[in-house]
Amino acid sequence: MSKSVVPAPAADFVVPAPPTVSLAVVGSDARFPVRRVYCVGRNYVAHAQEMGFSGREPPFFFLKPADAVVPAPADKPITIDYPPLTKDLHHEIELVVAIGEGGRQIRAADAMRHVYGYAIGLDMTRRDLQADMKKQGRPWCIGKAFDQSAPVGAIVPAKDAGDIAHARIALAVNGKQRQHSDISQLIWSIGEVVEHLSNAWTLAPGDLIMTGTPEGVAAVVPGDRLVGTVDGLPSIDVRIR
Numbered sequence: 001m002s003k004s005v006v007p008a009p010a011a012d013f014v015v016p017a018p019p020t021v022s023l024a025v026v027g028s029d030a031r032f033p034v035r036r037v038y039c040v041g042r043n044y045v046a047h048a049q050e051m052g053f054s055g056r057e058p059p060f061f062f063l064k065p066a067d068a069v070v071p072a073p074a075d076k077p078i079t080i081d082y083p084p085l086t087k088d089l090h091h092e093i094e095l096v097v098a099i100g101e102g103g104r105q106i107r108a109a110d111a112m113r114h115v116y117g118y119a120i121g122l123d124m125t126r127r128d129l130q131a132d133m134k135k136q137g138r139p140w141c142i143g144k145a146f147d148q149s150a151p152v153g154a155i156v157p158a159k160d161a162g163d164i165a166h167a168r169i170a171l172a173v174n175g176k177q178r179q180h181s182d183i184s185q186l187i188w189s190i191g192e193v194v195e196h197l198s199n200a201w202t203l204a205p206g207d208l209i210m211t212g213t214p215e216g217v218a219a220v221v222p223g224d225r226l227v228g229t230v231d232g233l234p235s236i237d238v239r240i241r
C-alpha cells in the first residue's frame with residue numbers, strides 16, 4: 001500500500017480543511033452532518049409534463065455538492081444571493097430525506113430503517129443554463145450545482161414527522177402560492193427512491209435526498225421571499241438578495 005493513502009492520525013493539511021456542513025435537528029442540540037446531496041429529477045407527473053415530458057418516463061438522479069447546502073434554522077428566515085450567469089433562477093420546493101443508516105441494495109420495504117428524518121429543501125435552478133446544457137447533451141452541473149443552490153430547513157426525526165408520505169407540500173412567493181401538491185403524488189415513493197439510489201451508490205449517514213419538485217416551478221428575482229411548507233415540518237423562509 002502506498003504511503004499516501006494512509007492518513008496520519010492527526011493529519012496536517014496543506015490548505016485549510018473544509019468545514020462540515022450541518023443542519024439543525026428539531027428537538028436536539030446535536031446537528032445532522034451533510035455528506036452528499038442526491039436529487040431526483042422529474043418525480044411528479046405534472047412537473048414532468050410542465051417540463052415537456054409525458055410523466056411516464058422513470059425519474060433519475062443528479063447531485064449537488066454538500067457545500068451548496070444553506071442551512072436554515074427552524075422557522076427563521078435566511079438570505080441567499082441571486083447567482084451569477086443566469087437570467088432565469090427557478091424555485092423547486094422539495095421534501096428532503098435525511099439518511100441515518102447507510103447501505104446498498106436496500107429494498108423499498110426496508111428503506112424506512114435507513115431514514116433519520118425529513119426536512120424541506122429548495123432545489124434552486126439556473127433554468128436557462130440547465131436548458132442550454134440539455135440541448136447540448138452536456139451535464140447539468142452549471143444549472144443545478146452552483147453555490148447556495150440548496151437551502152434546507154431543520155430536520156425532524158422520522159418518528160416525529162407524522163404521515164410524511166401523505167403530507168401537503170407547497171411554496172409561496174411574496175405571499176402568493178406558486179407550487180402545491182402532496183407527497184403521495186411522488187412517482188417514486190420515498191422507499192422506492194432509497195431502493196433505486198442504493199442500487200447505484202452506497203448510501204451513508206449524512207446523505208440527503210431531494211425527492212423532486214411538483215408542478216408550478218417559476219422564476220424569482222432579487223427581493224423575493226420564498227416560503228416553503230410541508231405538513232409536519234418547520235417551514236423554510238428564504239429571501240433572495
Ligand code: MN
Nearest residue numbers: 092123212213
Ligand atoms: Mn428538483
